[in-house]
Amino acid sequence: MLGLVIGCGSIGKRHISNLIKLKNCQVIAYDISENQRLQVEDKFKITVFDNLCDAFEQKPMFAVICSPTYLHIEHAILAAQNGCHLFIEKPLSNLMTGMNTLFEDVSSQKLITFIGCNMRFHPGPSKVKEIISSGKIGKILYARIETSSYLPGWRPEQDYKKSYSANEQQGGGCVLDSIHELDLACWYLGDVKSVFSVTRNLGFLGIDAEEISEIISDFYSGTIASIHLDYVSQNYVRRNHIIGEYGSIFWDFNCVTVDVYLASTNEWEVHKLPENYDLNEMYIDEMRYFISCITDKTDSFNDIGFALKTLRYALAVKESSELKCMVTLEEIE
Structure with missing residues (x-):
């Protein structure tokens, strides 16, 4: 199961590390910052894209949205339109803008969504x-x-x-x-x-x-x-x-x-x-839960x-x- 992590800041790196530990998960990532891309490629030995379209061409099954809060909905909509189940870091957004589009895309694609609540x-x-x-x-x-x-x-x-x-x-x-x-x-x-x-x-x-x-x-x-x-x-x-x-x-x-x-x-x-x-256990557990929702085709509780x-x-x-x-x-x- 291929996952795309969008945003390689501190929480993005944590999720990359945890996904690598999970069974049957492969990871790619995207970040606008060259410095972040180089750090992640060096530390985790994964492919990090500088263009989201190129990342979506790899056909990830799910996306983990870890970009700054104001970009969450924009990135979630793009991921949903590319058929990705969505793990969105908290909070869902800082505004109500774009919600209708996101809900429509999620519904039409029958996607599982989960907002981080470690x-x-x-x-x-x-x-x-x-x-x-x-x-x-x-x-x-x-x-x-x-x-x-x-x-x-x-x-x-x-x-x-x-x-x-x-x-x-x-x-x-x-x-x-x-x-x-x-x-x-x-x-x-x-x-x-x-x-x-x-x-x-x-x-x-x-x-x-x-x-x-x-x-x-x-x-x-x-x-x-x-x-x-x-x-x-x-x-x-x-x-x-x-x-x-x-x-x-x-x-x-x-x-x-x-x-x-x-x-x-x-x-x-x-x-x-x-x-x-170990506080990282709650992050592993929430990611494992999200993956299980995808596998079992069940809605998440958040x-x-x-x-x-x-x-x-x-x-x-x-x-x-x-x-x-x-x-x-x-x-x-």
């Missing part, structure tokens, strides 16, 4: 989801989901100010870059009805995209969620706190447990997670339809802050 494959959120779905803590009343990190530390080998993450026009900013937390909120709690946010460029990092966002979300289920995202914390934070009718769930990325408080017994259940967990809801959520967050009011997702077109 945190769903991490043992922590996976266990949180399992406990929520079990009904152990009853109806979910409130959730706090947060992540804090330091953009300059993401890719120390390059100038962060020149990365797409720092450039709002290219789809950068903490809301879209940290869309994992919005995705987890939807995965845990269902569809979002409306949001209010304070989302701001603090001027701390010298970039033009937003650096921090505080979000209040109202879900159709009746759950209220508070979500925090930022680029400015020099210590890494990622955690969930879920409050239900009968107890609470706590998960912290920096710990190796998911803790559940049960009011009926006034006791804690401690669910141990794998120690020394196809372009689900990911479009998450994108609307993110765009509503931005619009709410700009308008200084609550925004319903139905208003985002």
Whole structure:
């Protein structure tokens, strides 16, 4: 099974490396940068094209879209029109432009689509989801989901100010870059009805995209969620706190447990997670899952339809802050 990786930045290289490890997968790639092409050819010994048409002539079965966010839809449409199943790195896009065309092409070609959501494959959120779905803590009343990190530390080998993450026009900013937390909120709690946010460029990092966002979300289920995202914390934070009718769930990325408080017994259940967990495993697992969807001809659980809801959520967050009011997702077109 031949896969084409479009975009050979850090996440593109990770996917190339992981695809090479998977059974029955061959890989080719494309990048506009000669330097990136040479790096990938030297490290992975694969063919890297400087022209997408030439890459599509190799008849790849699937494409992995790892270009900057603002190019995702353009590249996904080209791949779909060439009959490729689609793995699109998060987020689906930074705009709603081109969605109708993409959906029509995917439907007419009967293609499998999957938008990267590696945190769903991490043992922590996976266990949180399992406990929520079990009904152990009853109806979910409130959730706090947060992540804090330091953009300059993401890719120390390059100038962060020149990365797409720092450039709002290219789809950068903490809301879209940290869309994992919005995705987890939807995965845990269902569809979002409306949001209010304070989302701001603090001027701390010298970039033009937003650096921090505080979000209040109202879900159709009746759950209220508070979500925090930022680029400015020099210590890494990622955690969930879920409050239900009968107890609470706590998960912290920096710990190796998911803790559940049960009011009926006034006791804690401690669910141990794998120690020394290799974070690359969640990327391998999500790629293996995508390949299995192609092989089994089954829709993925995070196809372009689900990911479009998450994108609307993110765009509503931005619009709410700009308008200084609550925004319903139905208003985002």
